[in-house]
Amino acid sequence: MQSQKIDQIKAEIAAANAETPEELEAYRMRFISKKSVVGALFADMKSIPNEQKKEYGQQVNEVKQLAEEKFKQLIEEVNTSGQQRTGPGPDLSLPPTTWPVGGIHPLTATRQRIVEIFERIGFNLSEGPEIEDDWHNFTALNFPENHPAREMQDTFFIEKDPDIALRTHTSSVQVRVMENEKPPIRTLSPGRVFRNEAISARAHCIFHQVEGLYVDENVSFANLKQTLYHFAKEMFGKQTQVRFRPSFFPFTEPSAEIDISCQLCGGKGCNICKGTGWVEIGGSGMVDPNVLENCGINSEKYTGFAFGMGIERIAMLKYQINDLRLFTENDIRFLQQFRGLL
Ligand SMILES: [Zn+2]
Numbered sequence: 001m002q003s004q005k006i007d008q009i010k011a012e013i014a015a016a017n018a019e020t021p022e023e024l025e026a027y028r029m030r031f032i033s034k035k036s037v038v039g040a041l042f043a044d045m046k047s048i049p050n051e052q053k054k055e056y057g058q059q060v061n062e063v064k065q066l067a068e069e070k071f072k073q074l075i076e077e078v079n080t081s082g083q084q085r086t087g088p089g090p091d092l093s094l095p096p097t098t099w100p101v102g103g104i105h106p107l108t109a110t111r112q113r114i115v116e117i118f119e120r121i122g123f124n125l126s127e128g129p130e131i132e133d134d135w136h137n138f139t140a141l142n143f144p145e146n147h148p149a150r151e152m153q154d155t156f157f158i159e160k161d162p163d164i165a166l167r168t169h170t171s172s173v174q175v176r177v178m179e180n181e182k183p184p185i186r187t188l189s190p191g192r193v194f195r196n197e198a199i200s201a202r203a204h205c206i207f208h209q210v211e212g213l214y215v216d217e218n219v220s221f222a223n224l225k226q227t228l229y230h231f232a233k234e235m236f237g238k239q240t241q242v243r244f245r246p247s248f249f250p251f252t253e254p255s256a257e258i259d260i261s262c263q264l265c266g267g268k269g270c271n272i273c274k275g276t277g278w279v280e281i282g283g284s285g286m287v288d289p290n291v292l293e294n295c296g297i298n299s300e301k302y303t304g305f306a307f308g309m310g311i312e313r314i315a316m317l318k319y320q321i322n323d324l325r326l327f328t329e330n331d332i333r334f335l336q337q338f339r340g341l342l
Helices: 002-015 021-031 037-047 050-086 106-119 148-152 171-180 221-236 289-294 311-319 332-341
Strands: 131-133 164-166 185-194 206-216 242-249 252-261 278-287 303-310
Touching: 002 021, 002 037, 002 050, 021 037, 021 050, 037 050, 106 185, 106 206, 106 221, 106 311, 106 332, 171 185, 171 206, 171 289, 171 303, 206 221, 206 311, 221 242, 221 252, 221 278, 221 303, 221 311, 242 278, 252 303, 278 289, 278 311, 303 311
Parallel strands: none
Antiparallel strands: 131 164, 185 206, 206 303, 242 252, 252 278, 278 303
């Protein structure tokens, strides 16, 4: 009975296998530990008749030896197979694999920078609808019907209702702000605008503007100039020169175009500035009293200035981009160059 059990355990030991540390531990528990089947054979010693004790003891010791030899063999096997599986192991000192991350679009980055500059001198942000009515886009801004200035800002209308159009400038947002708020007003309106223009390197039917408005008592042209001097130097660098050229806009009087010294040639004259040393960045002026009155603001008491710039124009000057279409073509080779703007 006992010898049958011993033979069975011997066969089991001979057939035992271990490929992983877990299997090795299972073997140790079954054949080596105190509670193992071999341990149990020793415990059985006391029930063996005295005359058989010697022989039984020899057999059990033999099983114990077999179990231990097999254990050593299995340890070696598990160690070597473990090495084959994982090789020399990972080198933790190597730099990690980096995943390509996206970047901010140059127009978004430019808009953020413009907003940041004006926010620091007390301007807040305002938004309005891209689909506007005639009043907010033209009439309130002193564009009388059939006025030639409407021609300059031809846009997209719907046939059924010519009162509805895609806004041609973000000045419409300023009208909405003036209608709803009381001075002092100091606001910046960035956004997308639309014009009926053929797409070329210098014009597009969709582009972005940022307009500023300051209405309060005693706002003067000197305030306007100082604000734009500050902006130009913050945006393009301390060496930047600014000049104002008289101009016409229906909604401002007097009106002026804003030029800055050419970033490329530093004012000496080149292709970008067409030899003049100056490039235009936008328009500006004192808000026409009619516009203030149209929006319910007393023009006897309050004055204001307004300015507007194309975000594409600013980005093109800042990063020396020579084709407006690049902004909307989604060419990854173009966009990748602005990854550092994050
Ligand atoms: Zn130049």
